[in-house]
Amino acid sequence: GQNIDQPTEMTATEGAIVQINCTYQTSGFNGLFWYQQHAGEAPTFLSYNVLDGLEEKGRFSSFLSRSKGYSYLLLKELQMKDSASYLCAVIVGNYQLIWGAGTKLIIKP
Amino acid sequence: DVKVTQSSRYLVKRTGEKVFLECVQDMDHENMFWYRQDPGLGLRLIYFSYDVKMKEKGDIPEGYSVSREKKERFSLILESASTNQTSMYLCASSFNSDGFNSPLHFGNGTRLTVT
Numbered sequence A: 001g002q003n004i005d006q007p008t009e010m011t012a013t014e015g016a017i018v019q020i021n022c023t024y025q026t027s028g029f030n031g032l033f034w035y036q037q038h039a040g041e042a043p044t045f046l047s048y049n050v051l052d053g054l055e056e057k058g059r060f061s062s063f064l065s066r067s068k069g070y071s072y073l074l075l076k077e078l079q080m081k082d083s084a085s086y087l088c089a090v091i092v093g094n095y096q097l098i099w100g101a102g103t104k105l106i107i108k109p
Numbered sequence B: 001d002v003k004v005t006q007s008s009r010y011l012v013k014r015t016g017e018k019v020f021l022e023c024v025q026d027m028d029h030e031n032m033f034w035y036r037q038d039p040g041l042g043l044r045l046i047y048f049s050y051d052v053k054m055k056e057k058g059d060i061p062e063g064y065s066v067s068r069e070k071k072e073r074f075s076l077i078l079e080s081a082s083t084n085q086t087s088m089y090l091c092a093s094s095f096n097s098d099g100f101n102s103p104l105h106f107g108n109g110t111r112l113t114v115t
Helices: none
Strands: A003-005 A009-013 A018-025 A032-037 A044-049 A053-057 A060-065 A070-075 A084-092 A096-099 A103-108 B004-006 B010-013 B019-025 B031-037 B044-049 B064-070 B073-078 B087-094 B110-114
Touching: A003 A084, A009 A018, A018 A032, A018 A084, A018 A103, A032 A060, A032 A070, A044 A053, A044 A060, A044 A070, A070 A084, B004 B087, B010 B019, B019 B031, B019 B087, B019 B110, B031 B064, B031 B073, B044 B064, B044 B073, B073 B087
Parallel strands: A009 A103, B010 B110
Antiparallel strands: A003 A018, A018 A070, A032 A044, A032 A084, A053 A060, A060 A070, A084 A096, A084 A103, B004 B019, B019 B073, B031 B044, B031 B087, B064 B073, B087 B110
């Protein structure tokens, strides 16, 4: 079967760094997405990883290890507006996208 | 910016009613999708379309149908609404780059309640 695991909820402090993990067990791998979803809003694209390593985009970075079936999203200099759910999704084959249940990130002052 | 517009933000329907959810995108994307999102579950694909008049079943197509008569519009139809179809419905679109490795752009969602 296809499975993606993410922590259900995490709490962090404004100004700090947080790492949100995503592990996957899928029948294939053609890339991994991270999306951000604020409560009541649409998911918005954050990053795409297909090769091993770190992709940096401002305060957000995403890491992939295909051999370990593992990715993480790193958020630096946390701001209150980063309070949201973060969704991990794996592309399996060409036309199948498997979604994790999402991690709700709570930022405290 | 890509815009994906869903016709209704909130809908309340009665059991047995036929329900239409409409979605329009303005970026000439080939792929369009309908998902439902429920607490504690990942996004679940209902149907997707990779071209006009083309459709493919997703993971949970039972009780739903779709229509894509024009490239920019993808409609989701609940033939006879039931209470277990109460959910958030999300429409999305993307370029067709020989697969799903082009990011999806989502609409704001329609929260459907079936009573």
